[in-house]
Amino acid sequence: xxxxxxxxxxxRLLEAAERVFSExxxxxxxxxxxxxQAGLSKGAFYLHFDSKxxxxxxxxxxxxxxxxCRIGEAKDGNLPALNQxxxxxxxxxxxRDLAMFEFIWKNxxxxxxTLEGGRSADYQHLIEHFASYAQSETEALLRQGVxxxxxxxxxxxxxxxxxxxxxxxxxxxxxxxxxxxxxxxxRLRELRWMVITGxxxxxxxxxxxxxxxxxxxxxxxxxxxSAAGPVAASASAVLSKTV
Amino acid sequence: xxxxxxxxxxxRLLEAAERVFSExxxxxxxxxxxxxQAGLSKGAFYLHFDSKxxxxxxxxxxxxxxxxCRIGEAKDGNLPALNQxxxxxxxxxxxRDLAMFEFIWKNxxxxxxTLEGGRSADYQHLIEHFASYAQSETEALLRQGVxxxxxxxxxxxxxxxxxxxxxxxxxxxxxxxxxxxxxxxxRLRELRWMVITGxxxxxxxxxxxxxxxxxxxxxxxxxxxSAAGPVAASASAVLSKTV
DNA sequence: CAAGTCAATGACTCGCAGGTCACTGAGTTC
DNA sequence: GAACTCAGTGACCTGCGAGTCATTGACTTG
Numbered sequence: 394x395x396x397x398x399x400x401x402x403x404x405r406l407l408e409a410a411e412r413v414f415s416e417x418x419x420x421x422x423x424x425x426x427x428x429x430q431a432g433l434s435k436g437a438f439y440l441h442f443d444s445k446x447x448x449x450x451x452x453x454x455x456x457x458x459x460x461x462c463r464i465g466e467a468k469d470g471n472l473p474a475l476n477q478x479x480x481x482x483x484x485x486x487x488x489r490d491l492a493m494f495e496f497i498w499k500n501x502x503x504x505x506x507t508l509e510g511g512r513s514a515d516y517q518h519l520i521e522h523f524a525s526y527a528q529s530e531t532e533a534l535l536r537q538g539v540x541x542x543x544x545x546x547x548x549x550x551x552x553x554x555x556x557x558x559x560x561x562x563x564x565x566x567x568x569x570x571x572x573x574x575x576x577x578x579x580r581l582r583e584l585r586w587m588v589i590t591g592x593x594x595x596x597x598x599x600x601x602x603x604x605x606x607x608x609x610x611x612x613x614x615x616x617x618x619s620a621a622g623p624v625a626a627s628a629s630a631v632l633s634k635t636v
Numbered sequence: 637x638x639x640x641x642x643x644x645x646x647x648r649l650l651e652a653a654e655r656v657f658s659e660x661x662x663x664x665x666x667x668x669x670x671x672x673q674a675g676l677s678k679g680a681f682y683l684h685f686d687s688k689x690x691x692x693x694x695x696x697x698x699x700x701x702x703x704x705c706r707i708g709e710a711k712d713g714n715l716p717a718l719n720q721x722x723x724x725x726x727x728x729x730x731x732r733d734l735a736m737f738e739f740i741w742k743n744x745x746x747x748x749x750t751l752e753g754g755r756s757a758d759y760q761h762l763i764e765h766f767a768s769y770a771q772s773e774t775e776a777l778l779r780q781g782v783x784x785x786x787x788x789x790x791x792x793x794x795x796x797x798x799x800x801x802x803x804x805x806x807x808x809x810x811x812x813x814x815x816x817x818x819x820x821x822x823r824l825r826e827l828r829w830m831v832i833t834g835x836x837x838x839x840x841x842x843x844x845x846x847x848x849x850x851x852x853x854x855x856x857x858x859x860x861x862s863a864a865g866p867v868a869a870s871a872s873a874v875l876s877k878t879v
Numbered sequence: 880c881a882a883g884t885c886a887a888t889g890a891c892t893c894g895c896a897g898g899t900c901a902c903t904g905a906g907t908t909c
Numbered sequence: 910g911a912a913c914t915c916a917g918t919g920a921c922c923t924g925c926g927a928g929t930c931a932t933t934g935a936c937t938t939g
Contacts, residue, residue, distance in 0.1 A: 418664040434888045552826040556803035563802030584796040591834030677918045
């Protein structure tokens, strides 16, 4: 005897909420804007959410949980990847970055609100918490690299982590404001190259500079670099022994 | 015959506004909170400001103008400083960073709202605009350094600038949330060292590693670094000729 | 088809906070 | 000390928008 509810009602509301929140922020978004865009009434909204900020929380926590997961995976998957050779680890690194930033691009409206702390007072801590999580995971990654002899032992790991996390953070903040999709792979390869040249040992860097620039695969060199001969595997040889 | 106004009224209101805005953000701050804290009435507030957001704008634009000024100076003063030798330029660099971050620390409450875009929808563009300004100025600085032979010519200046601006940005965002003042000079020296090792030519780096770690002056080396002999002036010699 | 359920509606309530303005009285001038 | 000015006051007005709830009617079940 029950009347079945529209199974799409809640998701339509969430989609509309995403649009409205990303335009106006939590405080200035009106529940009626959301319901109008979703083609539903105010009452329907309160059938699915306790309050305006409840819907907001649902949106944010979804995204942040996903990202946090990815970053954790990156660290935990790093050592195993290193054991299969440095070249392999490089590719895994790029693939993970790519997956993460593809996700950010796909959810850029939401990510933008997230990065801007919901443009509201109550949610800044979420993004700050996430940022410091990212930074500490980066730190762990760097320590692994130092231990493996990939990064200079003179590196101030803490500062470098803040720096690198900051670089990725800046990229993300730019990305969510972009209107057409940039070449993520290219940008991320450049970022990775910055990290390597900034933190890598001289031997690592000179080895990598010998690698052929197979731009279309996932290699470390920025395409602008003029590559010398194909000394290829030497880099991973140099490094895999140190692990 | 006129009754003279309390000359401190407006500044008391601005101070109170700073406190209230930094706690609640623009949208959630109440005018009455501000006036209560300032020990004045609501009416007095509207004697000095057209609206709540008017007061907010006055606070933000003050800070941003100041910062923008400093960054501009940094770029414009760089070439002259380089002409007096690299060592000198290094000190000027640190001094400027220090002045900037001292300012940020002193105005951390306000800076925090600023960095968080006022926790309101209308002012995000201000901070984004500022960030991209900082990035482009960094890019210009890097180009000067590359031209002077200090930074590697293979450097992707645009990406590096985003990275470095991101690093400073991250530091600023952490600083404004700190409750007791960290050793700014130390942190900034570390940041500078990151930039140098990340972007500098190998010759530059090895030269600098020879410099004695006169930690108390303004030198480039992170204190942890164990310094070799006092080859001091060689670095600036190497570089001053290239300028 | 009658009875019953419950998703959905939207007019309504209500508290809140931005902004106003008639009034007060401190200080000034002559 | 009378007249005057204007910074400052705070009760009040007002619009807005979050959240409610009596009502509707689509759909199920027997």
